[in-house]
Amino acid sequence: MSWTQRITSGFDAVVDLFSEPFFQALLVIVIGLIAGYLLGRLTTGLLDVVGVSKLVEGTATERWFQRMGTSTVILMGRLVSLFTYVAAFLSAFLILGALDGDVFWELATAWLPHLFVAILVLVIGIVLADKVELIVAERLQGIKLPEVSVIPKIIKYTIIFIALLIALGQIGVDTTALLVVLTIYALAFLIFGVVALQDFLSSGAAGIYLLFNQPYAIGDEITLDETSGIVQEVGVFVTRIEDDEAEYIVPNRRVMKEGVTRIRYN
Amino acid sequence: MTDVLSPFERLFTDVDAVFLFDPSSSFFERFDEIESVDIVVIAPSNDLNAERFVALPISFGEFTDRVNFGIEGALEAEYIDDGDTVLCVGSVFDDEVDTVSRVRVDAESRSGVYDLLVNSRPDEIVIRDVIELAVELGQKGQKGSPVGALFVVGDAGKVMNKSRPLSYNPFEKSHVNVGDPIVKVMLKEFSRLDGAFVISDSGKIVSAYRYLEPSAEGVDIPKGLGARHMAAGAITRDTNAVAIVLSESDGLVRAFKGGELTLELDPEDY
Numbered sequence: 001m002s003w004t005q006r007i008t009s010g011f012d013a014v015v016d017l018f019s020e021p022f023f024q025a026l027l028v029i030v031i032g033l034i035a036g037y038l039l040g041r042l043t044t045g046l047l048d049v050v051g052v053s054k055l056v057e058g059t060a061t062e063r064w065f066q067r068m069g070t071s072t073v074i075l076m077g078r079l080v081s082l083f084t085y086v087a088a089f090l091s092a093f094l095i096l097g098a099l100d101g102d103v104f105w106e107l108a109t110a111w112l113p114h115l116f117v118a119i120l121v122l123v124i125g126i127v128l129a130d131k132v133e134l135i136v137a138e139r140l141q142g143i144k145l146p147e148v149s150v151i152p153k154i155i156k157y158t159i160i161f162i163a164l165l166i167a168l169g170q171i172g173v174d175t176t177a178l179l180v181v182l183t184i185y186a187l188a189f190l191i192f193g194v195v196a197l198q199d200f201l202s203s204g205a206a207g208i209y210l211l212f213n214q215p216y217a218i219g220d221e222i223t224l225d226e227t228s229g230i231v232q233e234v235g236v237f238v239t240r241i242e243d244d245e246a247e248y249i250v251p252n253r254r255v256m257k258e259g260v261t262r263i264r265y266n
Numbered sequence: 267m268t269d270v271l272s273p274f275e276r277l278f279t280d281v282d283a284v285f286l287f288d289p290s291s292s293f294f295e296r297f298d299e300i301e302s303v304d305i306v307v308i309a310p311s312n313d314l315n316a317e318r319f320v321a322l323p324i325s326f327g328e329f330t331d332r333v334n335f336g337i338e339g340a341l342e343a344e345y346i347d348d349g350d351t352v353l354c355v356g357s358v359f360d361d362e363v364d365t366v367s368r369v370r371v372d373a374e375s376r377s378g379v380y381d382l383l384v385n386s387r388p389d390e391i392v393i394r395d396v397i398e399l400a401v402e403l404g405q406k407g408q409k410g411s412p413v414g415a416l417f418v419v420g421d422a423g424k425v426m427n428k429s430r431p432l433s434y435n436p437f438e439k440s441h442v443n444v445g446d447p448i449v450k451v452m453l454k455e456f457s458r459l460d461g462a463f464v465i466s467d468s469g470k471i472v473s474a475y476r477y478l479e480p481s482a483e484g485v486d487i488p489k490g491l492g493a494r495h496m497a498a499g500a501i502t503r504d505t506n507a508v509a510i511v512l513s514e515s516d517g518l519v520r521a522f523k524g525g526e527l528t529l530e531l532d533p534e535d536y
Contacts, residue, residue: 214439218472219426230423233466242423 025092032088040081047073059130072127079123083116118170125163129156158185199251200237206252207236216262223261224250277368278353283346285336287329287356288322289314293363303353306345308336318345323383323394327535329358329365331379337371338380348373378528382521387506388420392469393521395444397531400512400519402450403457404533407517414514415457416494418478421506422466428504429476432461442471457512462497480504485525498522 017023047053053073056062065071070078090107093099133156140148165182169175211234216222220231222241227250229243239255241248283304286294294314297305307316310325320339326332333354340346350371358365383390396417407413418425436456442449444465453463461475482500491513498509503525511520512533521529 211441217438218422218466218470220423221427230427232421232423233468233470235468 036081036084040077044077118167129159202253206256282350416462
């Protein structure tokens with residue numbers, strides 16, 4: 001055998017090897033494993049650079065992850081790796097003929113990305129809910145009332161509920177019933193808000209007019225709906241009027257409804 | 267060491283309460299196990315979660331002012347009673363604890379400084395802001411020519427009716443609050459002109475250039491203070507307002523309430 005023949009036969013052997021489905025499948029798995037590992041590391045690094053680990057610091061989820069010896073950022077990286085591995089194995093099965101082509105495309109284009117997005121949404125939702133709960137609780141710290149601690153909890157579970165809804169929608173679960181619950185919940189919130197705040201809103205609107213135009217100022221003597229006295233303070237929501245006996249705190253919407261009489265002596 | 271300490275033993279016996287002025291947390295912890303006397307912390311904020319606490323709204327330069335404020339606050343909160351003996355621990359020279367003084371509580375001769383800041387009609391924060399403003403004006407004014415100023419805080423409706431304008435009111439239809447950062451520059455300019463500043467309970471500057479005309483009958487302020495102080499004393503007797511005066515002649519900041527001088531601060535030590 002001359003050396004040209006030798007090369008050709010070696011080349012043929014390599015080609016033979018590559019046309020062997022088993023070897024192709026093995027190659028795909030190896031590439032998939034390496035790519036998955038690298039993608040996972042890349043995700044973790046990227047999230048770290050963007051500042052996600054700082055953002056989730058102190059949340060209940062992050063603390064829980066840390067007790068398990070991991071963290072949110074690492075977990076996201078693992079998730080990306082895992083899905084790449086699964087995709088690689090599925091491709092390998094396709095090459096080996098263990099998987100039907102249609103089933104593969106169904107899995108690869110519809111089912112897998114949706115599952116990925118669903119898990120992603122769920123994790124982001126839970127972390128976000130924790131973070132928002134933390135921020136709101138911090139804001140409300142000044143109010144020393146035990147009942148107030150319910151508000152951050154309500155907000156947290158609302159966010160988790162919405163995340164769950166999106167996640168379930170992604171993997172094709174029928175969410176109509178849950179959507180109805182959400183709608184009723186939102187509607188109740190809206191109605192409650194409008195009913196509770198309508199007096200505040202109308203007083204605030206009147207108050208803005210009063211602050212800009214100043215039809216009466218501090219020190220003026222006025223009569224407002226049978227209440228007379230000297231104006232002590234004009235705020236956005238209320239006007240404080242004082243006479244010798246008492247201080248009256250009048251909501252500004254009454255100024256617009258009933259009008260004000262200014263008393264002049266000269 | 268006991269030989270040095272023994273003459274001072276009398277200072278530390280028969281004490282009803284110990285007042286710690288702005289203590290560090292490690293220093294405060296040393297008092298944890300003492301149960302025979304009450305420990306009262308007097309500080310700007312209760313970071314140490316002390317059981318007995320009096321909030322100090324302004325950082326008095328003088329230790330005696332701090333002690334007076336603490337005692338009056340503790341009396342108000344009923345941590346101590348009239349006739350009690352209190353050991354006041356604080357710092358005079360540095361930030362570290364260096365001073366102990368033994369004070370007998372006498373409810374009769376209170377200076378009223380706690381009452382002025384906490385129990386007045388305007389917000390505590392507003393009074394504090396105005397005092398700080400007057401102090402700063404005093405410090406800055408002394409470099410050039412000294413300035414004088416008169417701020418009447420609270421009960422603005424009544425004050426406006428007991429005064430008249432000397433000129434057009436620059437604060438008309440404006441919404442300037444004494445807590446705003448730009449105010450200092452603005453008021454420094456306006457303080458060149460005569461008259462009083464009128465500030466509402468919530469801190470809104472209602473007017474400048476007001477000529478106060480309360481009846482000064484029976485107002486008793488220390489002799490030697492000028493017309494500005496007399497007007498300040500008189501307006502606080504006639505209304506529920508608090509007046510804060512920066513003296514042009516001696517540069518001191520004085521506060522009046524109910525017609526009486528209740529607080530005197532030197533801007534230089536503040």
